[in-house]
Amino acid sequence: MLVAENLTYTIKKHTILKGINFVIQPGEMLALLGANGAGKSTLIKMLNAEQIPSDGKVLFFGSDLKSYSPVSLAKMRATMAQHHHVSADFTVAEIVMMGRYPYYTHNPKEEDLIVVRETMCLCGVDHLEQRSILSLSGGEKQRVHLARVLAQLWKQPNCLLLLDEPISAMDIRFQHQTLALARALADRGWMVVAVLHDINLAAQYADRLLLMKNGRKLMDGTPCEVINSRNIYTIFGIDVEVVTHPETLHTYIVPKMVHVNGLSFGMI
Secondary structure, X not given: OEEEEEEEEEEOOEEEEEEEEEEEOOOOEEEEEEOOOOOHHHHHHXXXXXXOOOEEEEEEOOEEHHHOOHHHHHOXXXXXXXXXXXXXXXXXXXXXXXXXXXXXXXXXXXXXHHHHHHHHHHOOOHHHOOOEHHHOOHHHHHHHHHHHHHXXXXXXXXXXXXXXXXXXXXXXXXXXXXXXXXXXXXXXXXXXXXXXXXXXXXXXXXXXXXXXXXXXXXXXXXXXXXXXXXXXXXXXXXXXXXXXXXXXXXXXXXXXXXXXXXXXXXXX
């Protein structure tokens, strides 16, 4: 179980996050939604122990996150960051193998090689294994890094998978494949926290949505509980119609009106 208690982050007297509280249980997928600058990526960095909160704490299975050693935490938690800065000419297979670094000292074992092959295949990049990471498209790179973080946690129980805008460069096919995979991993017992911008995809795949505005938690609940026209306008400044799909019963939105600098544009 992961518990965020009163997470606050202030830098140079500017508050990025203020009093964030939530709990995620094994088997849950939580989507973080909010406008640009709402604090979503900063929250992910708090959950990742990359940044230390100015106030509050993160408890991971009852212990403060900062009490774990780097190696033990690396075997329990992995993060797919929003940006990947790779300037060296690594192959795809080499990038994915980086996810196995916590498990060996000098040379990878046969199990590590098997895990890398399995996760590359699962993410649809096995045919690219000898390609340079520098030669790939944005969507292909995202799938490679997804394979890397999955390799880091593969076959481990009760893991925490943090995904910061994991599908931003992917086409619609791989967007759905990636979120369906995240959903399946949650069903298998992992805890998944994903920053998403597509409200409809979040509502389709996540158990809960945490809506953020100006560094604060506005709402936390199931898609049916938190997706309404008032909340969407409060966070994103866009008028929407909220609809329930007649077959899947998923909640989704249809934009109605966009307001830009005093002008209004009708969408439907």
